[in-house]
Amino acid sequence: xxxxxxxxxxxxxxxxxxxxxxxxxxxxxxxxxxxxxxxxxxxxxxxxxxxxxxxxxxxxxxxxxxxxxxxxxxxxxxxxxxxxxxxxxxxxxxxxxxxxxxxxxxxxxxxxxxxxxxxxxxxxxxxxxxxxxxxxxxxxxxxxxxxxxxxxxxxxxxxxxxxxxxxxxxxxxxxxxxxxxxxxxxxxxxxxxxxxxxxxxxxxxxxxxxxxxxxxxxxxxxxxxxxxxxxxxxxxxxxxxxxxxxxxxxxxxxxxxxxxxxxxxxxxxxxxxxxxxxxxxxxxxxxxxxxxxxxxxxxxxxxxxxxxxxxxxxxxxxxxxxxxxxxxxxxxxxxxxxxxxxxxxxxxxxxxxxxxxxxxxxxxxxxxxxxxxxxxxxxxxxxxxxxxxxxxxxxxxxxxxxxxxxxxxxxxxxxxxxxxxxxxxxxxxxxxxxxxxxxxxxxxxxxxxxxxxxx
RNA sequence: GUGAUUGUAGCUCAGCUGGUUAGAGCGCUGGUUUGUGGCACCAGAGGUCGCCGGUUCGAACCCGGUCUUUCACCCCA
Numbered sequence: 001x002x003x004x005x006x007x008x009x010x011x012x013x014x015x016x017x018x019x020x021x022x023x024x025x026x027x028x029x030x031x032x033x034x035x036x037x038x039x040x041x042x043x044x045x046x047x048x049x050x051x052x053x054x055x056x057x058x059x060x061x062x063x064x065x066x067x068x069x070x071x072x073x074x075x076x077x078x079x080x081x082x083x084x085x086x087x088x089x090x091x092x093x094x095x096x097x098x099x100x101x102x103x104x105x106x107x108x109x110x111x112x113x114x115x116x117x118x119x120x121x122x123x124x125x126x127x128x129x130x131x132x133x134x135x136x137x138x139x140x141x142x143x144x145x146x147x148x149x150x151x152x153x154x155x156x157x158x159x160x161x162x163x164x165x166x167x168x169x170x171x172x173x174x175x176x177x178x179x180x181x182x183x184x185x186x187x188x189x190x191x192x193x194x195x196x197x198x199x200x201x202x203x204x205x206x207x208x209x210x211x212x213x214x215x216x217x218x219x220x221x222x223x224x225x226x227x228x229x230x231x232x233x234x235x236x237x238x239x240x241x242x243x244x245x246x247x248x249x250x251x252x253x254x255x256x257x258x259x260x261x262x263x264x265x266x267x268x269x270x271x272x273x274x275x276x277x278x279x280x281x282x283x284x285x286x287x288x289x290x291x292x293x294x295x296x297x298x299x300x301x302x303x304x305x306x307x308x309x310x311x312x313x314x315x316x317x318x319x320x321x322x323x324x325x326x327x328x329x330x331x332x333x334x335x336x337x338x339x340x341x342x343x344x345x346x347x348x349x350x351x352x353x354x355x356x357x358x359x360x361x362x363x364x365x366x367x368x369x370x371x372x373x374x375x376x377x378x379x380x381x382x383x384x385x386x387x388x389x390x391x392x393x394x395x396x397x398x399x400x401x402x403x404x405x406x407x408x409x410x411x412x413x414x415x416x417x418x419x420x421x422x423x424x425x426x427x428x429x430x431x432x433x434x435x436x437x438x439x440x441x442x443x444x445x446x447x448x449x450x451x452x453x454x455x
Numbered sequence: 456g457u458g459a460u461u462g463u464a465g466c467u468c469a470g471c472u473g474g475u476u477a478g479a480g481c482g483c484u485g486g487u488u489u490g491u492g493g494c495a496c497c498a499g500a501g502g503u504c505g506c507c508g509g510u511u512c513g514a515a516c517c518c519g520g521u522c523u524u525u526c527a528c529c530c531c532a
Contacts (some may be wrong), residue, residue: 317532341531375490407493423490431491
């Protein structure tokens with residue numbers, strides 16, 4: 001005998017958790033559909049060649065690789081072994097578990113380009129796997145809920161992403177959060193403006209930590225990454241900039257006046273806000289964060305990140321525009337924009353804020369209970385009458401003492417127990433006991449159905 | 456991947472500088488109560504002290520390894 005256990009970073013979901021997850025997922029699905037997105041699914045595993053090289057070196061390390069079936073060592077020779085992992089891996093593994101939903105989607109778009117109608121809007125809700133070290137809000141298997149649209153450069157999509165996030169959060173009763181938005185082109189422009197053109201990658205990584213470690217440390221890190229002192233000093237006014245939206249935009253227009261790309265980014269951002277205005281929407285919850293820099297290498301335009309205030313969880317949603325994701329699969333020039341909700345993190349947030357509706361679990365409304373075999377038979381005959389009327393009904397299947405049946409109902413939070421004894425059998429009735437009040441009434445079956453349905 | 460940290464009953468946790476048979480609360484099972492759950496009282500079951508090895512006359516306790524938990528870094532939903 002061995003004690004069963006779970007692989008690191010994975011979890012079971014019990015009935016309570018499942019009903020809560022369903023609540024979150026239904027809310028998200030509803031919203032995606034309202035905005036015209038269609039659902040697809042892709043396999044849990046992809047060819048390793050599809051996955052590798054898309055997430056950077058770090059990402060490649062975090063991919064779960066699947067050992068080839070059969071004699072997976074048959075192509076490996078001693079030379080490979082002494083050459084190390086790099087040489088052995090491609091010979092023993094040709095598949096991996098998906099790391100996100102965006103890359104499989106890009107693969108899907110390329111493979112189905114002739115069937116799809118562009119612009120194509122799809123959503124996808126499936127687990128992804130990362131061989132990360134687990135910690136709070138970070139798992140090795142977790143769900144993502146992606147919505148992406150490909151085949152258009154329209155900034156209406158960006159505006160709609162903001163609307164969808166707001167809609168979902170409103171439905172989930174989340175009231176204190178920020179949709180941080182920025183544009184990759186602005187970051188590129190900043191790199192140019194401070195005389196470190198092309199280095200926005202390391203620049204992003206460093207300034208992304210501003211909140212966490214402060215300006216002093218960021219300067220150190222920038223210096224370490226090879227940024228000149230004057231470049232860092234040029235960056236300073238940006239960091240200390242505390243202004244409203246239009247103030248930030250005006251500042252950037254001056255700051256980026258020599259960077260065509262940077263100005264384009266500002267322009268795009270302004271257009272998104274303008275579209276929202278035309279839609280009759282406002283900028284509630286939207287926060288233009290010049291320093292927002294999401295790591296993923298493929299973003300080229302808008303970038304989003306959503307943070308719920310006052311909770312210990314990191315970002316619960318993120319996304320952005322990528323101009324050429326399908327390019328690596330042989331279909332260049334397709335622009336896409338998308339974002340993703342992290343259900344597992346949303347779950348943790350709602351739990352921390354106690355925002356789950358209470359009545360989500362107790363589905364059964366009536367338990368038929370009995371004292372003896374005769375009553376058991378009578379109860380069995382009643383089951384279908386209640387169910388036909390749409391009352392969620394069950395019976396304790398093993399013949400057991402009434403005490404046990406009542407305890408069972410109480411534990412499962414079943415609100416009503418229908419007692420079936422000799423008296424009830426005699427006049428074809430049932431005694432309905434309300435478990436929370438303890439009240440009990442003897443009723444005809446029809447009346448019992450009405451009572452329970454009316455509750 | 457780097458550095459810490461945790462593991463004792465179903466759950467939450469005690470367990471002294473290493474020393475007889477490892478404890479508590481909650482939960483669970485049965486009873487007081489054969490037409491009625493929650494409350495009360497009584498009784499009972501339940502533990503390879505994460506796993507493997509070492510030190511010792513003797514290990515839940517000390518040492519090594521391993522797995523797991525949590526956390527920071529990296530990165531990220």
